Amino acid sequence: MKKTLILVGLATIFVAIHACRKENPAPPPDPLVYDPTYISVEYPAYVKAYIGDMQHPSDNLLTEQGVALGRKLFYEKMLSNTQTISCASCHKQENAFDDPRPFSEGTNGTFGDRNAMAIVNLGFENRFFWDGRRNTLEGQAHDPVTNPIEMANTWPEVVSRLQNSPAYPDLFFLAFGTRTIDSNLVVKAIAQFERTLVSFNSKFDTYYHKGDTTVFTQQEKNGFEIFIGKGMCNNCHAMNSLLTDRDFRNNGLDVNPADDGLQKFTGNASDRGKFKVPTLRNIEASAPYMHDSRFATLEEVVNFYSSGVIQSSPNLDVHMPDFGSGLNLTNQEKADLIAFLKTLTDNEFLTNPKFSAPNN
Ligand code: HEC
Numbered sequence: 001m002k003k004t005l006i007l008v009g010l011a012t013i014f015v016a017i018h019a020c021r022k023e024n025p026a027p028p029p030d031p032l033v034y035d036p037t038y039i040s041v042e043y044p045a046y047v048k049a050y051i052g053d054m055q056h057p058s059d060n061l062l063t064e065q066g067v068a069l070g071r072k073l074f075y076e077k078m079l080s081n082t083q084t085i086s087c088a089s090c091h092k093q094e095n096a097f098d099d100p101r102p103f104s105e106g107t108n109g110t111f112g113d114r115n116a117m118a119i120v121n122l123g124f125e126n127r128f129f130w131d132g133r134r135n136t137l138e139g140q141a142h143d144p145v146t147n148p149i150e151m152a153n154t155w156p157e158v159v160s161r162l163q164n165s166p167a168y169p170d171l172f173f174l175a176f177g178t179r180t181i182d183s184n185l186v187v188k189a190i191a192q193f194e195r196t197l198v199s200f201n202s203k204f205d206t207y208y209h210k211g212d213t214t215v216f217t218q219q220e221k222n223g224f225e226i227f228i229g230k231g232m233c234n235n236c237h238a239m240n241s242l243l244t245d246r247d248f249r250n251n252g253l254d255v256n257p258a259d260d261g262l263q264k265f266t267g268n269a270s271d272r273g274k275f276k277v278p279t280l281r282n283i284e285a286s287a288p289y290m291h292d293s294r295f296a297t298l299e300e301v302v303n304f305y306s307s308g309v310i311q312s313s314p315n316l317d318v319h320m321p322d323f324g325s326g327l328n329l330t331n332q333e334k335a336d337l338i339a340f341l342k343t344l345t346d347n348e349f350l351t352n353p354k355f356s357a358p359n360n
């Protein structure tokens, strides 16, 4: 009898505990779900025909959430020590993500000795900086944050600011499935955003790649003939849809280059004075020109190629036309060449709201 009572008692307690559990349901599930939307970058078929598809690192495939986060980080001033500059302070959309100032000013009021570089179609490239010292966009994005003449910050400081901000942990969760932020995730997101910065919608594309010859004026046609003809500009600013052969070359700026260029990275004397061949897409918007901003205008650049190339420059590229005393373009030819260069402007790219500073 006693035993039965005890058993009934225990059973009652058990049922009671069980009921209790039911009345206190588990906390509501996380309202955010990690379910990334994989996307691809849109570009014309002729780009693929010339240079193949854009390559993405297998551990950093493009997602809608990753790109949105990268865009926010690209415009994020918390990345700099004084919280006053972002990547976009030196890479401005209206200037093809280049800096209109000859030398960019870092947070400490210091200036570098190189012109910032345009960020255009870099998803198709694999050597970055004027001297090629980085080979991924992810790797590249590590550098400005800690560079003393740029953002002059430390990664632990950046990570702690982002981690303690109201918005970022959730955004990292949506993009990468974790709220624990680290520098690798920051640069991954930024690189994803940069890969979306493609520009193939210029008048030149309509004329040359889409075959609508009515869009060029006679002057632009003449300029194009110089570009691929006597000027041999396409030897390096190649007709592969990128307007760069993605190589490093010396175009004859100096007898004695003050900046060693590619040699700084490789250590080889045969690389002295070689610099990355920049794309000419949106060149009208990305003045000043050359690694040290020595030319303020396209007129100055064209004058240089016409009569200023220094044949005794170390490692002068074999693809530089050797015309003895120079190309010696007439004023008309110079104007034509410049008119052609301006057909490489892609206004949709320079004003696309998807690439501008996000509202939140
Ligand atoms: C203070 C100005 C400044 C800031 C801020 C800055 N950059 Fe730059 N950026 C430069 C300069 C100058 C260069 C060229 C440096 C060199 O070649 O040594 C450059 C080069 C680059 C390149 C190489 C492009 C190519 O064609 O090889 C990329 C990509 C880039 N920056 C992205 C970024 C990102 C992403 C950020 C933010 C995390 C950033 N930059 C912040 C000035 C800046």
Ligand code: HEC
Pocket: 227, 231, 232, 233, 234, 235, 236, 237, 248, 249, 250, 251, 253, 275, 276, 277, 278, 279, 280, 283, 286, 288, 289, 290, 291, 292, 301, 302, 305, 317, 318, 319, 320, 321, 337
């Ligand atoms: C041998 C390869 C080569 C040839 C040929 C060549 N370039 Fe260049 N070009 C370069 C390199 C390399 C640079 C960057 C040099 C530097 O900054 O030190 C450059 C820079 C430029 C720039 C400035 C780009 C920027 O973002 O600052 C313009 C504009 C330009 N070239 C136009 C032309 C034109 C027009 C022609 C034909 C008349 C031409 N190039 C022929 C290799 C070449």
